[in-house]
Amino acid sequence: MTPLVVKRLKRAKAISLKDIGARLEAEIPAVPVAHINWPQHPYCPVVSFRIGHVQTEIWLAFAVSEARIRALETRTQGEVYRDSCVEFFVSFDRAHYYNFEVNCIGTPHFAYGPDRHTRTLLSLPLMAQIETQSSLGKQPFDEKAGGFEWSLTARIPVACFAHDAIASLSGMRATANFYKIGSSLSVPHFLTWNPVRTAEPDYHRPEFFGATLFE
Secondary structure, eight states, X not given: OOOEEEEEOOOOTTOOXXXXXXXXXXXXXXEEOOBOOOTTSOOOOEEEEEEEEOSSEEEEEXXXXXXXXXXXXXXXXXXXXXXXXXXXXXXXXXXXXXXXXXXXXXXXXXXEEEETTEEEEOOHHHHTTOEEEETTOSOOEEEEEEEEEEEEEEEEEGGGSTTSOOSOOTTOEEEEEEEEEOTTSSSOOEEESSOOOOSSOOOOOGXXXXXEEEO
8 A cells, every 4th residue: 555645734833723724625635534344334424534744743634424423522531432533543663553532522532552452541741732623612412313524633742652752753654544433323333544454343453554654
């Protein structure tokens, strides 16, 4: 598979998340998250992401269209994967990886480790440096059915990759995957950018991450 190239963008002082989303939309092509790896879960929302960097920050935006949404988790480092949730997993050393997960009202979860059973949560002071903004706002709600379109933008400083000494992302090689999940919705779904070849849904499988190059 062709490596994902994360474009280096020109930094703008005091840029808002709204403007970051607009910059990504204007400058970065959308990449689909559309692999259904597990036929027992056939529902496929329409999901895409755009990603760029400004050396010391990753800028990330997801766009989602789905039939059901849910956002009950409001605790930082809570179980956001149970809600309508988008995720970005990345490894800089091919041995350990970070999992950034955020539900559709912007509640974040961020951890580090070698596998799903050995995770270290990012400290709350570092979590406070992550910025997220959802088109659905921040208020929690139970599952709604119908038809919904929402977007989420995030800014992640390199300081949050605290287990790697990253001064600048420029030129770095990594592996990554991007996901859409809603494990506790009435119709659960599990989508990936890069295919994951396991019998049951499992996102904590870095051997299936795709090659990623930071420009």
